[in-house]
Amino acid sequence: MTEKLLIAGNWKMHKTPRQTVEYFEQFKPLVKGLESVEILICPPFIDIPAAVESVKGSPIKIGGQNCFYEKEGAFTGEISPVMLREAGCEYVILGHSERRHIFGESDEVINKKVVAALEEGLRVILCVGETLQERESGLTFTVIETQLKLGLSGVEDKLDKVDIAYEPVWAIGTGVAAKPEDAEEVHRFIYDKLRELNPQKAEKVRVLYGGSVKPSNAESLLSQPHIRGVLVGGASLKPDSFAQIAKIGDTLATSKG
Numbered sequence: 001m002t003e004k005l006l007i008a009g010n011w012k013m014h015k016t017p018r019q020t021v022e023y024f025e026q027f028k029p030l031v032k033g034l035e036s037v038e039i040l041i042c043p044p045f046i047d048i049p050a051a052v053e054s055v056k057g058s059p060i061k062i063g064g065q066n067c068f069y070e071k072e073g074a075f076t077g078e079i080s081p082v083m084l085r086e087a088g089c090e091y092v093i094l095g096h097s098e099r100r101h102i103f104g105e106s107d108e109v110i111n112k113k114v115v116a117a118l119e120e121g122l123r124v125i126l127c128v129g130e131t132l133q134e135r136e137s138g139l140t141f142t143v144i145e146t147q148l149k150l151g152l153s154g155v156e157d158k159l160d161k162v163d164i165a166y167e168p169v170w171a172i173g174t175g176v177a178a179k180p181e182d183a184e185e186v187h188r189f190i191y192d193k194l195r196e197l198n199p200q201k202a203e204k205v206r207v208l209y210g211g212s213v214k215p216s217n218a219e220s221l222l223s224q225p226h227i228r229g230v231l232v233g234g235a236s237l238k239p240d241s242f243a244q245i246a247k248i249g250d251t252l253a254t255s256k257g
């Protein structure tokens, strides 16, 4: 394994700028000295300046939860990749299931965002995942393959700047994570598909698992060979639980060498 495990927190629509500062005051000392994981937090847009200021001098990285595909223009309510970059973000999450299912984002729109974000020099975390109905209809692998291929269309040569988050929709916010061996099966499939897209760079991609990750299940998930990080929602909102997950990742990565 060449890259560090990525321990990423997606705050979704939680916390104000003041709460962001308070969070990092508590969180930073808890993760000081962890060297085998990369820690990323993606707060709401309005909290990004406070977050970037708070993590100065630490290795913690900040990312956006979404962005639009144009640089600027008459797009009320949108944020561009160049804005995220200038604000101090290194990453952006794209294609999250809440963007797909609540806000109706198609694979085509997500792909335009992926292209634009990579052009701006952001690293992209592209989210993929099946709904319960799709899983029960035996469509998991078809859905994942389509989301990957369409989402990454035209950027196959930039896979070293991309990470993938496998987030089964039925596991998000439900408290019921995928079984580690079931997640591993999908992660292995994702790596197979990434190798078809770019055999040289597929191994550079970290495929993260997301969906009800918490301190109590992080070890069993992260110890699977093809799970190279986690994308954490609810459990990233509390400094101590997110720090515990980061420590579990660090211990595992250190023991794996």
Ligand code: 13P
Pocket (backbone or CB within 6 Å): 010, 096, 167, 171, 172, 173, 174, 175, 210, 211, 212, 213, 231, 232, 233, 234, 235
């Ligand atoms: P939960 O960890 O709250 O299930 O959310 C997962 C998620 O959607 C992260 O992007």
